[in-house]
Amino acid sequence: MVKLNVLTAIAAWASVSAAHYLDGNCPRGDDDLKTLGKKLSSCAKVYFPGSTGFKNATTRWSVLEEPTVNVVVVPCTENDVVETVKYSNKKDLPFLTYNGVHGALVSLGKMTHGVGISMSKLSSVEVAKDGKTATIGGGTMSKIVTDELWAAGKQTVTGTCECVSLLGPALGGGHGWLQGRHGLVADQFVSMRVVLADGTLTTIDSNSDLWWAMKGAGHNFGIVTSLTSKIYDIEHTNWAIETIIFSGDKVEAVYQAANEYLVKNGTQPADLSNWSYWMNDAESDPNNPVIVFYIIQEGVDTVDSVYTQPFHDIGYLSKTPQSGTYKDLATWTSIAVDSPPCQKLGYANPRFPIYLETYNVAAQKKAWDIYAPAVRGSSAFNNSIFMFEGYPVQGVHNIPAESAAFAFRSENLLAAPMINYMPTGDDVASKAADLGNQLRDVLSAATGREDFRAYINYAYGSETSEQIYGAEKWRQDRLHALKKQYDPQGKFSFYAPIA
CATH class of the missing domain: 3.30.465.10 (Uridine Diphospho-n-acetylenolpyruvylglucosamine Reductase; domain 3)
Structure with a gap:
């Protein structure tokens, strides 16, 4: 023993x-x-x-x-x-x-x-008697939260990937399939038990000055041992997806259609999500990367043709409609516990995230022309993907921006190249960073902004505090003041530190 x-x-x-x-x-x-x-x-x-x-x-x-x-x-x-x-x-x-x-x-x-x-042993989900909240252990994985709540006829906003914890993404805001209805994962917080930098255990809620910081910058302030979260009755048990695969020459047409029929300047219906991956897929094309485009709809058995037909008209390599429940979404989008992204196989997987308000079609084409030759064939980066996440945003937009440390509520899309490679030395790591930054820079230049906005949970780690926590002076001042008050020695300074 x-x-x-x-x-x-x-x-x-x-x-x-x-x-x-x-x-x-x-x-x-x-x-x-x-x-x-x-x-x-x-x-x-x-x-x-x-x-x-x-x-x-x-x-x-x-x-x-x-x-x-x-x-x-x-x-x-x-x-x-x-x-x-x-x-x-x-x-x-x-x-x-x-x-x-x-x-x-x-x-x-x-x-x-x-x-x-x-935190793996601090895993639990306990639904309150009134059915309005659940208390969740600080180490509970997202899949366990989803499954336990589903069995009770409930659900809440979690991160989309099954093998990450609820709290990890939540402390950085946390995007999820249900955010169009309810907001970010962090917007579900009711109270939490937190161990502070000095070892003090405390309960915090909306009456605490630290509450604001935990909703978007929480990795910098404490260890959450348990969270009480809002939960909701399951509104629809049925969900549908259509997976449409395109060749790279359709990149401009695909994202023009996405702007017109799905994103709609941030008015995408609350029951609709669009996702896409740029990736190599030998079954679809043995020689070139492809665009794997997902259209996901809640409360239906088949995605409405008003959303799918414009993409059919572009000309596709294949299309696959599927129906099921909310619990099938991770499998359909290849982020389930047994999917490749959830495996620990010894690869480096840096990401280079950027928030967007819309797809800039010309920039998408320019990025594709960089990405495709960089990952084609026997490239060291041939398992790399470019992720585009288009969740519904009403629930996020409807919550005041000043209510939380999460700074980027006005955005509609999240993009991130993930440069996957087997580490063989500093040279390949440097080339990977160059590729990831180059792809992000192309999209950033097209926004017309002076700087890019990055999702903390996908960050590479070289981003500035302004790029991940917002450039407004009042935000930075408030974060730094709270950091000085609650963690003056910088005990929590390894994950996206406030600097």
Whole structure:
């Protein structure tokens, strides 16, 4: 049961239950670590390098600029989080919270040692008796939230990808299929339990000055051990999608049609989403990347032809209509738990996000002409995709921009090249960054703005604070004031830090 070397265990963990650790290279003679072990709950775990538990907890979706930790604590209670933060502070060790380990910002690589806090055991969904809210554990994955609520006849806004946590995207705003009706994931917050940088456990809600910051910049301020969220009765159980695949020469026609029939300057119906991927797909074209375009509609068994026919008229390589429920959306769009993007295969996956108000057709063509030759054939980047996410936006637009740290409510579209490659040295990493930035710059130039606006949860990590948190002076001043008040030593400074 316990594989840790007996002598090492005695030196560092005398008087500590075996339930607190597995095999690995435990440091000798750390009395503070021994004290921490005594304070942890009986179901908590502590993993060291060399153990399977450590590897499972620290293996990330993207291996570019990974954080380095020397120990991983897996809390079983919120007090375990408190004690781990207090231990880290006493030892002057940096700490980093892990959920779905899908964060890919290069700023994470600045953590070169310290304590990882894996939230995987803090997974739960409890629906309130009145059916209006649910309390969700801080480490609960989005799929679990969706499935548990669905079984209760309820749903809420979550991130679209099944294998990420609810809280990870939510603290950066959080886009989702239901945002046209209810707003962002962060807009569902009712209250939360948070461990602050000094190890204090507190409950915050709309009466707290920190509430505003947690809704869009929350990664900078605390560890959420549980969240109480708004939930809703399921309005429609049926959903439909049509997947239409186009050759690259149709890029201008496709996005012109998307502007005219779907996006409509931000008036896209609340029951409608448009997504697309630029990617290699050998079945559709063995030699060239293609455009995979999704039209998704709620409350129908077949997507209305008023939306699909204009795309049929363009001329397609294939089209595939499907019907099912909300729970099928992740599979249809290839972001389910068993889909390739949810696997940890040793690739680097940097993204370069930008918000848009509309598709600039000329810029889409220019970007395609850069993207296609860069990923074609035996290129090191031939698994790279360019993502375009067009959710309904009424629920996001309807909430005042000043109500939360999330700054980009006026936007209608989210685009992001994801440059996938197997890391083989600095040269390929540099070329990947150049390609990603070049593609983003093309779209940025077409907006006519002085600077681009980036989604924090897709950020590369080199973006400025203004680019991910908004350029308004009052926003920056408020964020910096709260950071100084709640985290003056910068304990939370590895994921999109406020700078």
